[in-house]
Amino acid sequence: MAAQDTDTDPMVTSPIAPAAGMSTLHKIIFAVLLVFLIGLPFMVYPVFAMKVMCFALFAAAFNLLLGFGGLLSFGHAAYFGGASYVAAHAAKVWGLTPELAVLSGTAAAALLGLLIGSLSIRRQGIYFAMVTLAFAQMVYFFALQAPFTGGEDGIQSVPRGKLFGFISLENNIPLYFFVLAVTFGGILFLYRIVHSPFGQVLKAIRENEPRAISLGYNVNRYKLMVFVLSATFSGLAGAMKSQVFQLASLTDVHWMMSGEVVLMTLLGGMGMIFGPLVGGAMIVTMQNYLATFGAWVTVIQGVIFVLGVLLFREGVIGVISRWIKRPL
Amino acid sequence: MFELLGIAPQVLLGQLLLGLINGSFYAVLSLGLAVIFGLLNIINFAHGALYMAGAFVGWMLLHYLGIGYWPALILAPLIVGAFGILLERTMLSRLYHLDHLYGLLLTFGLALIIQGLFRNYYGVSGLPYQIPDLLSGGQNLGFMFLPNYRAWVVVASVLVCFGTWFVIEKTRLGAYLRAATENPVLVGAFGINVPLLVMLTYGFGVALAGFAGVLAAPIYSVNPNMGADLIIVVFAVVVIGGMGSIMGAIVTGYMLGLIEGLTRVFYPEGSAVVIFVIMAIVLLIKPEGLFGRAA
Numbered sequence: 001m002a003a004q005d006t007d008t009d010p011m012v013t014s015p016i017a018p019a020a021g022m023s024t025l026h027k028i029i030f031a032v033l034l035v036f037l038i039g040l041p042f043m044v045y046p047v048f049a050m051k052v053m054c055f056a057l058f059a060a061a062f063n064l065l066l067g068f069g070g071l072l073s074f075g076h077a078a079y080f081g082g083a084s085y086v087a088a089h090a091a092k093v094w095g096l097t098p099e100l101a102v103l104s105g106t107a108a109a110a111l112l113g114l115l116i117g118s119l120s121i122r123r124q125g126i127y128f129a130m131v132t133l134a135f136a137q138m139v140y141f142f143a144l145q146a147p148f149t150g151g152e153d154g155i156q157s158v159p160r161g162k163l164f165g166f167i168s169l170e171n172n173i174p175l176y177f178f179v180l181a182v183t184f185g186g187i188l189f190l191y192r193i194v195h196s197p198f199g200q201v202l203k204a205i206r207e208n209e210p211r212a213i214s215l216g217y218n219v220n221r222y223k224l225m226v227f228v229l230s231a232t233f234s235g236l237a238g239a240m241k242s243q244v245f246q247l248a249s250l251t252d253v254h255w256m257m258s259g260e261v262v263l264m265t266l267l268g269g270m271g272m273i274f275g276p277l278v279g280g281a282m283i284v285t286m287q288n289y290l291a292t293f294g295a296w297v298t299v300i301q302g303v304i305f306v307l308g309v310l311l312f313r314e315g316v317i318g319v320i321s322r323w324i325k326r327p328l
Numbered sequence: 329m330f331e332l333l334g335i336a337p338q339v340l341l342g343q344l345l346l347g348l349i350n351g352s353f354y355a356v357l358s359l360g361l362a363v364i365f366g367l368l369n370i371i372n373f374a375h376g377a378l379y380m381a382g383a384f385v386g387w388m389l390l391h392y393l394g395i396g397y398w399p400a401l402i403l404a405p406l407i408v409g410a411f412g413i414l415l416e417r418t419m420l421s422r423l424y425h426l427d428h429l430y431g432l433l434l435t436f437g438l439a440l441i442i443q444g445l446f447r448n449y450y451g452v453s454g455l456p457y458q459i460p461d462l463l464s465g466g467q468n469l470g471f472m473f474l475p476n477y478r479a480w481v482v483v484a485s486v487l488v489c490f491g492t493w494f495v496i497e498k499t500r501l502g503a504y505l506r507a508a509t510e511n512p513v514l515v516g517a518f519g520i521n522v523p524l525l526v527m528l529t530y531g532f533g534v535a536l537a538g539f540a541g542v543l544a545a546p547i548y549s550v551n552p553n554m555g556a557d558l559i560i561v562v563f564a565v566v567v568i569g570g571m572g573s574i575m576g577a578i579v580t581g582y583m584l585g586l587i588e589g590l591t592r593v594f595y596p597e598g599s600a601v602v603i604f605v606i607m608a609i610v611l612l613i614k615p616e617g618l619f620g621r622a623a
Contacts, residue, residue, distance in 0.1 A: 072429045074436075119608055122615040126371045126428055127567055131611065134564040137557075138604040145597065255560065259436055266433065299444035305437025309430050310422060 025326055037180055046172040052284045053183040054241040059264040059276030060190050061233030067271030068194050069226040070206035074129045075136025076234050076261050081253030082139055083109040083235030088155040088248035089148055098161045098169055102239040109235020110228055117227035121220055140253045154249030179240055186236055191273055202226055266308050269315025274328045278316050335593055341472045343589045349478055351585015352485035353540050355578045357562045359489055360536035362577040366509045367529045370431030375537050376559025377442040382408045382541025383550045387457055397460035401542050408538025413531040446552040454549030481543055489578045496574050564607045570620020
């Protein structure tokens with residue numbers, strides 16, 4: 001029962017390109033993506049496009065931990081939502097400019113990630129997933145009860161403010177380009193991490209932990225580092241989202257959000273650079289178009305989860321990557 | 329009456345009883361998780377949803393078929409268990425050769441589907457379920473009032489937990505089960521039908537969740553969301569106890585229920601998170617869990 005069927009298990013086989021720079025294919029894809037995103041707000045509703053980008057960054061940050069670190073966290077809503085609350089509070093109550101509000105949210109997520117990560121990495125596999133979920137639930141209760149989070153209402157009508165103190169973000173288009181710069185930069189940074197020597201060590205740990213230990217790597221330190229990095233970028237995504245929607249709410253910290261980011265990564269292809277971006281875009285688009293079905297969205301997401309795990313473990317990008325025989 | 333730290337004993341005992349009731353549900357649910365985990369090596373995320381389904385099946389039996397509480401206490405777990413066996417045969421059994429995390433993801437998806445469906449058809453406001461006539465009312469113990477039904481919940485959960493422990497630790501069937509947990513291949517080689525054992529184990533673990541659901545129906549209103557938040561607390565209970573021993577899962581469940589009750593008396597704001605805090609402490613001191621074996 002313990003035998004690994006390596007053909008169909010992306011947790012074991014997902015390829016990582018060698019560390020030497022960015023491959024030409026990836027450069028082309030990123031360039032095309034950037035051009036597409038620059039034109040996007042003139043084709044679709046900018047707020048929807050911004051939502052997609054925030055969730056793409058969130059899923060990419062989550063994928064760093066699951067796809068490249070091999071750690072399944074079921075509590076990433078804590079960093080996404082935690083940062084969203086802190087950024088909203090910073091912008092509304094402290095009156096910080098958007099970039100500083102986002103930074104404070106991100107820093108809070110990093111700190112939270114350090115705290116929860118250092119405890120959670122003491123358990124492995126399934127226990128790790130349960131521990132992270134339980135801690136995220138603790139953050140949820142905190143958001144529900146703390147005096148500054150607004151309980152059931154959340155923090156509403158967060159001002160969008162002036163970027164660097166002089167560029168007004170009230171209009172959707174300037175805000176869009178701010179979000180584009182931050183999320184695209186974040187995704188490129190994550191790409192750099194994966195293809196750095198640090199990323200190679202992560203891969204080694206994921207493939208064979210005892211061997212990495214015997215080679216002298218402090219495995220727990222690497223795990224904690226990737227956990228904190230993942231939490232930080234999830235926080236960046238959450239903080240941006242609170243600026244876009246001018247709202248931080250319990251939805252952002254709920255376990256459902258933790259499940260959604262797992263779904264995005266699974267659907268797009270875990271361990272793939274472009275997987276979570278596609279998965280995030282697909283789930284957000286689906287939620288947008290199925291909103292009229294109300295509560296059925298949960299059922300549909302559950303069905304996608306089940307089908308994804310049973311039949312489609314490689315994800316969309318995983319399948320394409322196998323067709324063209326190149327890591328994506 | 330004496331007072332303890334400025335808290336009336338009625339309040340203290342009342343909250344302890346409430347804690348014991350919660351602990352009963354933690355114990356039965358974490359026991360089911362531990363039994364399933366032992367043989368299948370997966371964490372059944374759908375456990376909370378199936379607990380909720382148990383309560384709903386009890387409610388449906390009463391409202392659509394006129395079948396009362398006592399038969400429902402047997403029938404609902406059987407129905408939920410049969411449903412679990414169906415899930416195991418059609419889906420879970422396809423994942424045993426993969427990383428165990430896929431089992432978690434699959435059961436999470438199933439939980440979303442089950443909860444979503446009940447929410448669509450019954451809303452979120454909750455449906456009432458009458459306490460059976462035999463157990464309505466309560467006893468005045470002089471120092472506190474003990475509702476009969478709540479006493480029954482504690483007794484029933486203890487009986488079920490003890491029965492499960494007895495079957496697993498003291499009978500031949502349990503010996504097969506424990507052996508299959510250690511080495512399924514070898515047990516299969518001895519001519520024991522391991523896939524059948526796995527199927528029945530999952531069915532039984534899930535039936536325990538259904539049983540807890542029926543037990544909970546008259547106390548909490550029957551609500552599609554009743555299992556979702558509970559299961560996360562039960563996960564923390566399982567991490568604290570470690571899933572190495574059946575008795576460990578049971579004892580940890582009751583103990584944490586009581587601690588939660590005590591917290592509600594002395595520091596009400598902390599009662600929602602006390603179990604998570606204990607989990608953090610246990611992770612620091614004894615990461616493998618109080619009753620767990622070092623991984």
